[in-house]
Amino acid sequence: MGYVHIYTGNGKGKTTAAFGLAMRAAGRGKRVCIIQFMKPDDGYGEQISARKLGIEVYAFGTNKFVNKNNPSDEDIELAQNALKLAKSKINDGYDLVILDELNVAIDFNLVSLNDVLDLISQLPETTELVITGRYAKDDLIEKADLVTEMKEIKHYFRKGVLAREGIEY
């Protein structure tokens, strides 16, 4: 089975590190696919650039807030569809498959941990799988080869500025 990387933790850089990895692999001519859970296809800066590089990006989410204790049917259906697409890309022999925010989708019970563990157990030798998001489950960490925690050690909201285009999204 191929390598499984997890980027988790409360710090910045989980999604950007995954996109950077996609960029690196695309530069080497690898087949790369990014599947985003709980995020809309909203023309995020990184989605725009990734597509310019021939990286496939699929975003499964709405602009609405997902209620952890009571997710909508739509939230669940979108996440399930994202997982289905992930299976299909893995079976299709992609070199790198990134499942962005999957940890959060598991934590919110939009997809089951067992389905994800099952996906990992079927990962071909030649496919790298990258999973991002806070709240990575212990059972997933157990299965992973490489786990990095992005840990916020300083975040100074110096100017009261909120999310800035091109930097935060």
Next chain:
Amino acid sequence: MGYVHIYTGNGKGKTTAAFGLAMRAAGRGKRVCIIQFMKPDDGYGEQISARKLGIEVYAFGTNKFVNKNNPSDEDIELAQNALKLAKSKINDGYDLVILDELNVAIDFNLVSLNDVLDLISQLPETTELVITGRYAKDDLIEKADLVTEMKEIKHYFRKGVLAREGIEY
């Protein structure tokens, strides 16, 4: 003065997070420049892709190992030139300037911490500065707005495979 981000720690994802941030900013039409310390311009996957997106990438390093206790004149000169270029890009009004592995170059005494603190003090309001690399100095962390530690919590060399093209470089 603009925002200063630091990505440090012993885990994966510092350089890729910076490249992912560059990708995000480039997707929004921002002027982005990546200056790499102690790395050769070797056609790394991420260098290739970044250039395709119109991101300027300059790498100042050789393929030779830098001896921390006795760096060569060439190592020092290359790092000094990298810092000079950084100053010039900052003065030129770039939106995002990434100084990849600068923390290591400081730790190896290729550039002085004071020169870097000086650079930060002159940072225009509209420029974001991102500094990556292990061993970030406390004085630099003090000046930064956002500091993320990439912390390796698991790295399982399962198959004895070393660096893999398109994934590690």
